[in-house]
Amino acid sequence: MPYVNIKITDEGVTTEQKRKLVQGTTQLLVDVLGKSPATTFVVIDEVSTDNWGLGYHLVSELRQAAAQ
Amino acid sequence: MPYVNIKITDEGVTTEQKRKLVQGTTQLLVDVLGKSPATTFVVIDEVSTDNWGLGYHLVSELRQAAAQ
Amino acid sequence: MPYVNIKITDEGVTTEQKRKLVQGTTQLLVDVLGKSPATTFVVIDEVSTDNWGLGYHLVSELRQAAAQ
Amino acid sequence: MPYVNIKITDEGVTTEQKRKLVQGTTQLLVDVLGKSPATTFVVIDEVSTDNWGLGYHLVSELRQAAAQ
Amino acid sequence: MPYVNIKITDEGVTTEQKRKLVQGTTQLLVDVLGKSPATTFVVIDEVSTDNWGLGYHLVSELRQAAAQ
Amino acid sequence: MPYVNIKITDEGVTTEQKRKLVQGTTQLLVDVLGKSPATTFVVIDEVSTDNWGLGYHLVSELRQAAAQ
Numbered sequence: 001m002p003y004v005n006i007k008i009t010d011e012g013v014t015t016e017q018k019r020k021l022v023q024g025t026t027q028l029l030v031d032v033l034g035k036s037p038a039t040t041f042v043v044i045d046e047v048s049t050d051n052w053g054l055g056y057h058l059v060s061e062l063r064q065a066a067a068q
Numbered sequence: 069m070p071y072v073n074i075k076i077t078d079e080g081v082t083t084e085q086k087r088k089l090v091q092g093t094t095q096l097l098v099d100v101l102g103k104s105p106a107t108t109f110v111v112i113d114e115v116s117t118d119n120w121g122l123g124y125h126l127v128s129e130l131r132q133a134a135a136q
Numbered sequence: 137m138p139y140v141n142i143k144i145t146d147e148g149v150t151t152e153q154k155r156k157l158v159q160g161t162t163q164l165l166v167d168v169l170g171k172s173p174a175t176t177f178v179v180i181d182e183v184s185t186d187n188w189g190l191g192y193h194l195v196s197e198l199r200q201a202a203a204q
Numbered sequence: 205m206p207y208v209n210i211k212i213t214d215e216g217v218t219t220e221q222k223r224k225l226v227q228g229t230t231q232l233l234v235d236v237l238g239k240s241p242a243t244t245f246v247v248i249d250e251v252s253t254d255n256w257g258l259g260y261h262l263v264s265e266l267r268q269a270a271a272q
Numbered sequence: 273m274p275y276v277n278i279k280i281t282d283e284g285v286t287t288e289q290k291r292k293l294v295q296g297t298t299q300l301l302v303d304v305l306g307k308s309p310a311t312t313f314v315v316i317d318e319v320s321t322d323n324w325g326l327g328y329h330l331v332s333e334l335r336q337a338a339a340q
Numbered sequence: 341m342p343y344v345n346i347k348i349t350d351e352g353v354t355t356e357q358k359r360k361l362v363q364g365t366t367q368l369l370v371d372v373l374g375k376s377p378a379t380t381f382v383v384i385d386e387v388s389t390d391n392w393g394l395g396y397h398l399v400s401e402l403r404q405a406a407a408q
Contacts, residue, residue: 001177001281001324001326001331002278002279002280003139003177003179003278003279004276004277004278004279005276005277005279006274006275006276006301007247007274007275007276007277008274008301008305008307009273013305015118015126015128017304017305018118018119018121018126019125019126019129020300020303020304021121021300021301021304021305022121022124022125022126023121023124024296024300024303024304025121025297025300026121026123026124027124028292028293028296028297028300029278029280029293031292031296032289032292032293032296033280033285033289033293035280037123037124038122038123039175039326040121040122040123041120041121041122041137041139041177042120042121042122043075043115043119043120043121043139044119044120044121045115045119046119047247047249050219050222051222051247051248051249051250052245052246052247052248052273053222053225053226053227053229053230053244053245053246053247053248054242054244054245054246054273054311055230055241055242055244056226056227056230056231056241057223057226058219058222058223058226059273060219061223069145069188069190069195069381070142070143070144071142071143071343071381071383072140072141072142072143073140073141073143074138074139074140074165075138075139075140075141076138076165076169076171077137081169083254083262083264085168085169086254086255086257086262087261087262087265088164088167088168089164089165089168089169089257090257090260090261090262091257091260092160092164092167092168093161093164093257094257094259094260095260096156096157096160096161096164097142097144097157099156099160100153100156100157100160101144101149101153101157103144105259105260106258106259107190107379108257108258108259109256109257109258109341109343109381110256110257110258111211111251111255111256111257111343112255112256112257113251113255114255120137122137122175127137143383151322151330151332154322154323154325154330155329155330155333157325158325158328158329158330159325159328161325162325162327162328163328173327173328174326174327176325176326176327177324177325177326178324178325178326179279179319179323179324179325180323180324180325181319181323182323183383183385186355186358187358187383187384187385187386188381188382188383188384189358189361189362189363189365189366189380189381189382189383189384190378190380190381190382191366191377191378191380192362192363192366192367192377193359193362194355194358194359194362196355197359205313205349205392205394205399206346206347206348207275207313207315207346207347208344208345208346208347209344209345209347210342210343210344210369211342211343211344211345212342212369212373212375213341217373221372221373224368224371224372225368225369225372225373228364228368228371228372229365229368232360232361232364232365232368233346233348233361235360235364236357236360236361236364237348237353237357237361239348243311243394245273245275245313247275256341258341258379263341287390287398287400290390290391290393290398291397291398291401293393294393294396294397294398295393295396297393298393298395298396299396309395309396310394310395312393312394312395313392313393313394314392314393314394315347315387315391315392315393316391316392316393317387317391318391
């Protein structure tokens with residue numbers, strides 16, 4: 001009965017991509033640990049780039065700098 | 069000083085239901101462990117059904133299949 | 137399919153108390169939101185009092201001060 | 205490679221305040237533990253006052269009572 | 273810069289299995305979202321079966337019942 | 341009433357270092373957001389280097405490679 005939480009930045013993730021994340025994560029837990037899909041939860045948190053920091057900077061700032 | 073995080077799908081939970089979740093959880097920690105309500109936190113996360121996976125599927129898909 | 141995480145200090149919680157926390161939390165989600173027990177997870181984290189801070193202090197320090 | 209999650213109520217936190225939280229937290233981990241900023245994540249969750257409970261009450265209720 | 277947290281029961285997971293979980297999860301985020309492995313964290317929490325509840329029961333109880 | 345969770349690798353963190361993490365984080369929330377220390381929680385999780393992955397590798401492997 002695994003619980004997986006995936007935190008990613010909120011930058012246009014599609015429903016199809018979410019489906020692939022859920023399928024792939026669930027399959028991994030089945031393959032590696034023999035877990036049951038019926039009790040495998042995957043929760044995806046999409047976090048605003050203003051709310052994620054890396055290396056002293058907000059990701060929104062890193063994205064702006066990279067775009068210039 | 070417990071911290072409780074309740075993750076549920078975002079499907080029309082009312083403020084009254086949230087109040088009951090907070091009251092019930094806090095009371096449980098008082099009754100079972102003698103914790104102080106003044107330092108008992110309960111945080112409720114409402115997760116989009118597109119962002120919750122169970123048994124290889126997104127909950128949004130499971131809901132659609134169940135509705136048909 | 138709720139997921140509940142209860143974080144408490146690691147101070148001699150018994151298996152019977154853990155059972156009551158699981159039963160009470162699950163029942164609350166059934167009563168308030170009509171959730172299914174079969175897909176309700178409750179995970180209890182017992183945190184060392186050296187690893188929990190409140191009001192600038194470690195809980196281990198607060199416990200020592202209270203005992204004096 | 206620390207991961208820090210800061211949960212606060214969603215009450216008008218500015219981007220500048222978020223920047224200060226990220227900078228201060230990262231600096232703390234550098235100063236106290238010698239961690240590398242390049243692999244230090246800080247994720248800020250802003251939680252609705254309707255979804256945060258303290259002392260049996262929703263924070264939204266506590267705020268209303270305090271305002272009266 | 274994804275952060276993934278995998279919570280599983282503490283039932284003899286080997287280092288090789290943990291390596292496969294880390295590799296598989298990281299590859300999934302590379303494949304589906306084009307994320308950089310260099311800033312992809314995967315944290316595995318092994319939870320005692322006494323501390324995980326499902327369907328009103330502790331997993332330790334479910335395991336005992338299944339073994340009989 | 342902030343809740344802060346700091347996840348770091350379990351590599352000999354001292355009680356004094358934990359105290360500094362708690363004090364520094366709490367002060368940051370007081371300074372930046374005017375939060376009350378009395379309801380500021382800081383929880384430190386020390387994660388085994390076998391249970392933390394970065395860039396496809398377990399941190400325990402990265403540490404061994406760096407030591408050679």
